[in-house]
Amino acid sequence: MKRFALNQATTRHWPMPDLVAGCVQAGVTGVGLWRENVHGYGVERSAALVRDAGLAVTSLCRGGFFQEPRWWDENRRAVDEAAALGAPTLVLVSGGLPPGSRDIDAARAHVGAAIGRLVPYALDAGVCLAIEALHPMFSSDRCVVANLKQALDLAAPYPHEAVGVVIDTYHLWWDDAVWEQIARAGREHRIACFQVADWLTPLPAGVLMGRGLPGTGCVELRRFREAVDAAGYTGPVEVEVFAEDVWSRPGREVLDETLERYGAHVA
Amino acid sequence: MKRFALNQATTRHWPMPDLVAGCVQAGVTGVGLWRENVHGYGVERSAALVRDAGLAVTSLCRGGFFQEPRWWDENRRAVDEAAALGAPTLVLVSGGLPPGSRDIDAARAHVGAAIGRLVPYALDAGVCLAIEALHPMFSSDRCVVANLKQALDLAAPYPHEAVGVVIDTYHLWWDDAVWEQIARAGREHRIACFQVADWLTPLPAGVLMGRGLPGTGCVELRRFREAVDAAGYTGPVEVEVFAEDVWSRPGREVLDETLERYGAHVA
Numbered sequence: 001m002k003r004f005a006l007n008q009a010t011t012r013h014w015p016m017p018d019l020v021a022g023c024v025q026a027g028v029t030g031v032g033l034w035r036e037n038v039h040g041y042g043v044e045r046s047a048a049l050v051r052d053a054g055l056a057v058t059s060l061c062r063g064g065f066f067q068e069p070r071w072w073d074e075n076r077r078a079v080d081e082a083a084a085l086g087a088p089t090l091v092l093v094s095g096g097l098p099p100g101s102r103d104i105d106a107a108r109a110h111v112g113a114a115i116g117r118l119v120p121y122a123l124d125a126g127v128c129l130a131i132e133a134l135h136p137m138f139s140s141d142r143c144v145v146a147n148l149k150q151a152l153d154l155a156a157p158y159p160h161e162a163v164g165v166v167i168d169t170y171h172l173w174w175d176d177a178v179w180e181q182i183a184r185a186g187r188e189h190r191i192a193c194f195q196v197a198d199w200l201t202p203l204p205a206g207v208l209m210g211r212g213l214p215g216t217g218c219v220e221l222r223r224f225r226e227a228v229d230a231a232g233y234t235g236p237v238e239v240e241v242f243a244e245d246v247w248s249r250p251g252r253e254v255l256d257e258t259l260e261r262y263g264a265h266v267a
Numbered sequence: 268m269k270r271f272a273l274n275q276a277t278t279r280h281w282p283m284p285d286l287v288a289g290c291v292q293a294g295v296t297g298v299g300l301w302r303e304n305v306h307g308y309g310v311e312r313s314a315a316l317v318r319d320a321g322l323a324v325t326s327l328c329r330g331g332f333f334q335e336p337r338w339w340d341e342n343r344r345a346v347d348e349a350a351a352l353g354a355p356t357l358v359l360v361s362g363g364l365p366p367g368s369r370d371i372d373a374a375r376a377h378v379g380a381a382i383g384r385l386v387p388y389a390l391d392a393g394v395c396l397a398i399e400a401l402h403p404m405f406s407s408d409r410c411v412v413a414n415l416k417q418a419l420d421l422a423a424p425y426p427h428e429a430v431g432v433v434i435d436t437y438h439l440w441w442d443d444a445v446w447e448q449i450a451r452a453g454r455e456h457r458i459a460c461f462q463v464a465d466w467l468t469p470l471p472a473g474v475l476m477g478r479g480l481p482g483t484g485c486v487e488l489r490r491f492r493e494a495v496d497a498a499g500y501t502g503p504v505e506v507e508v509f510a511e512d513v514w515s516r517p518g519r520e521v522l523d524e525t526l527e528r529y530g531a532h533v534a
Contacts, residue, residue: 102485102486174403203404220369
């Protein structure tokens with residue numbers, strides 16, 4: 001339980017003060033925040049709210065989308081916000097192919113170069129840029145980084161204080177190479193964030209909102225947690241679920257079920 | 268053009284005699300057939316129809332689904348049908364996780380063992396079992412074999428006359444390791460089938476029917492064709508598209524557009 005953190009995406013419509021109060025009441029010590037929610041409540045106001053409640057901000061989602069024209073300004077702003085919130089990690093969803101492009105190699109190379117340009121800024125801010133590999137069904141439109149090996153290869157040129165990776169069970173469960181890559185991520189001190197969600201079938205249209213609370217799907221969640229532990233990771237375990245049917249329920253109810261499921265299927 | 272083959276799935280509702288006549292009229296020399304269509308028209312009747320028209324049956328889809336109780340009988344029947352049709356290759360869609368299971372390693376191991384059991388039967392029939400890696404978004408419900416490396420590793424214990432792989436652009440395009448694995452597939456004489464479809468975004472619900480005709484999406488199709496050629500493959504190039512909007516059009520119109528797009532984006 002000490003390592004459990006609620007990623008705000010799981011209770012997307014829970015207002016920030018209620019989320020913070022609910023976490024404190026439930027004994028939760030960490031939250032992963034999203035920029036869109038933080039912007040809605042105000043960055044400084046969110047930082048004060050969370051700090052005064054004694055909660056740790058375990059990560060901020062998300063930077064990235066490096067194919068967009070304003071990626072440079074937008075990502076520096078995201079780093080600033082992570083620093084203001086006291087989040088050690090900014091999760092990067094790197095973006096898909098540029099409009100009309102079929103060159104995924106070039107798109108991945110651009111992601112690596114863009115992250116490299118951000119490294120000094122991130123180091124100054126004390127924020128680790130965490131490259132998230134997304135499931136390959138998102139390669140065209142959300143993230144050309146499609147497995148953990150690619151994420152680690154992109155991170156490799158840069159200091160591990162500045163560039164790490166996210167290990168997200170939903171995105172990586174299908175890959176039999178993931179276990180050796182998790183061990184590698186530990187050796188290379190790159191595990192900046194560990195996120196848990198379950199895989200449900202069938203997928204909904206657009207495939208973004210089909211995730212399940214822990215234990216509702218087919219992913220070996222505990223195996224992942226044990227693998228990141230064996231790789232030396234001692235940080236928070238965020239549960240991050242995107243699902244309309246979860247979002248439609250009261251935040252505290254979802255948190256309580258999430259905690260129960262976390263105990264049964266992850267911890 | 269000589270290597271082009273129409274996979275029947277692209278013109279799913281085109282009746283078998285019309286499909287065969289349309290291919291002959293269009294100068295197409297090969298067709299990939301599907302068991303459900305062949306059953307509808309009759310196996311022997313389909314074989315005679317295609318043979319009399321001078322068409323080659325380039326592949327039969329599909330065997331596999333090894334997690335189902337009747338996989339043994341069903342796959343031997345599929346091998347028999349491939350042999351009766353003169354198809355050198357039976358495409359295997361290996362099946363997802365067994366109901367309630369989370370053990371994808373065990374499911375993959377079972378696929379390898381099941382294929383091994385079929386090898387003598389396939390050798391006797393002169394039919395190559397072609398393991399198809401499906402996109403990882405199908406890992407839970409259709410195919411635990413999720414990339415070309417896994418397919419080749421599963422094939423490795425068996426003679427290449429009996430067990431090969433399918434290289435399908437739709438399923439493999441996101442994987443930067445695919446190019447070295449295509450070269451490996453060539454060295455190991457495993458390329459039994461090459462299928463082309465394009466990737467469209469966004470995906471529809473259930474994600475099965477979202478494929479595009481060549482050139483409508485973001486896949487480097489010609490790069491794939493050149494890679495299989497460079498690996499020594501000289502066989503047919505099947506265009507296989509699952510898409511409701513394509514299926515709703517007249518077969519001959521789809522075939523003509525497919526041929527044009529094949530010339531522009533693949534050949």
